[in-house]
Amino acid sequence: MSRVLRKSLLGAALALAAAPAFAQSIYGTREPFASEAVYFVLTDRFVNGDPANDHRDQGGEHHTFDRPLEPCDGVVGNVGYLGGDFRGLLDNAGYIADMGFTAVWITPIVDNPDQAFTGGDPITCDGFLTDQGKTGFHGYWGVNFYRLDEHLPSADLDFAGLTAGLRGHGLKTVLDIVANHGSPAWTMPVAQPQFGQIFDAEGRLVADHQNLEPEQLDPAGNPLHAFYNARRDLAQLSDLAADNPAVMDYLVGAYLKWIGQGVDALRIDTIRHQPLPFWKAFTDRIRAEYPGMFMFGESFDYEAAGIAEFTKPENGGVSVLDFPMKKAMDEVFSRQAIGGFERLAQALYLEDGPYANPYDLATFYDNHDMPRMDASDEGFIDAHNWLFTARGIPVVYYGSEIAFMAGQGEHGGNRAYFGSERIESAPAHPVYQQLRRIANLRKASPALQRGVQLNVEMEGDSAVFYRVYEDAGQAQTALVLLNKGDRARTTTVSRMLQRGQWRDGFSGETVRVGGKLKVEVPAHGVRVFLFDGPVTRTDLRAAALRATPAQ
Secondary structure, eight states, X not given: OOHHHHHHHHHHHHHHHTOOOOSSOBOSOOOGXXXXXXEEEOGGGTXXXXXXXXXXXXXXXXXXXXXXXXXXXXXXOBOSBOOOOHHHHHHTHHHHHHTTOOEEEEOOOEEOXXXXXXXXXXXXXXXXXXXXXXXXXXXXXXXXXXXXXXXXXXXXXXXXXHHHHHHHTTOEEEEEEOXXXXXXXXXXXXXXXXXXXXXXXXXXXXXXOTBOOGGGOOTTTOGGGTXXXXXXXXXXXXXXXXXXXXXXXXXXXXXXXXXXXXXXXXXXXXXXXXXXXXXXXXXXXXXXXXXXXXXXXXXXXXXXXXXXXXXXXXXXXXXXXXXXXXXXXXXXXXXXXXXXXXXXXHHHOOSSXXXXXXXXXXXXXXXXXXXXXXXXXXXXXXXXXXXXXXXXXXXXXXXXXXXXXXXXXXXXXXXXXXXXXXXXXXXXXXXXXXXXXXXXXXXXXXXXXXXXXXXXXXXXXXXXEEEXXXXXXXXEEEEEEEEOSSSOEEEEEOTTOOOEXXXXXXXXXXXXXXXXXXXXXXXXXXXXXXXXXXXXXXHHHHHHHHHSOOO
């Protein structure tokens, strides 16, 4: 960060701290976690910081370490463990924080099977939920939800040590949790230990699928079947019974244990595969111990109405990953782009939309369960400029700061090993440089984090909008101008423009604004101007108040 930018940000912080309380607050959200920006790490695939926990001899003939696949488009995927661990993550926490991120989402930490799965369908390049030969390197195949997967901790670094270490770098911990399923449970030629089984905190067997198809289970008559539904859902995964109180007790007890070791927020896997009353009961019990715990879920659905129900207070008040926005971003920023910023405007749902609050959504453009965004470097830069200025909580998948494995699916490199060499070379990459620039600006701007969004122009290659925030003794308005075109663009803004002294968010240069502001936005660039003080322009204030959630 330059000395000029640091000085300007410090001055703004002092001005904001001295701002008065407001008779009428303006904000998009008061959710504290909305201030964060999240870096999503598939822990096993980030950095191997401690080879001593690799367990390279685990699994015998069904070994778990380093299981390469046939190449997909020349790229070799891998379904074995590759060594990423808590030590590798903590050793590189400074790298993540320096980019401007304030939270790290890690994949599930619970114990997974000690062999590769022999059942299921053969893995193909475009296969989804094809698991034959795969291991639990990803963490989503829990067999003991009370124990750490042995590939993650080191002798001197347990989970509590990791969260404390991340906190020392200014990073919160987002823990990925599963409450819908355990490990793959049937279709094995010969039953394998742990698969389809669940153990309690003392290591006692409490559930066993016994390599039976779901329809063959007897939950009412066999206590070891009672944790499971007698119906199939996702691939061969053992499906947890939402109506069994013992399942709820087991899951709540396990996750309260891990939260107590320093977790700041939860990401909930496969949330739509359990009924809404289940999530209301689950979230109530978690928040009874940890009031205000922020949670966001994965409901793999590109229709807003299909994911919005989870956000309602009566259903648990769980935010969600913004799949409709992900689809729109792919249509605007990828190599297959079919639209401009008007497409993104449709996905915002700023007013009268289906969500409890759209500003609390976790926004993203790809993750580990889909092909990485197939975009040029400029496409990634444009996507990040949008992600860190528009409404929502930005989430970036590891490696996207260098367009790592762009366009690759799960078995063709989406989950490839990242490693220290790529981290060391990342600062020279243009995507990294521009991501760091915009992420650190958002990190210092309450308007970009929680301000209400008012669109001025959203068409083609150009976007212009305000983010207005006046609450909790802070007052700031951001004017954002985006250009995803290949040429610089000059834009004149006059609509609802607040007169007075603004400053360039990047350079800190002061700009006196009258009735209009003429701005040149570079190709694939962003300009942000900040007004530190209460809004006095009548139409801007009225529009911002109308867009603020009911107080």
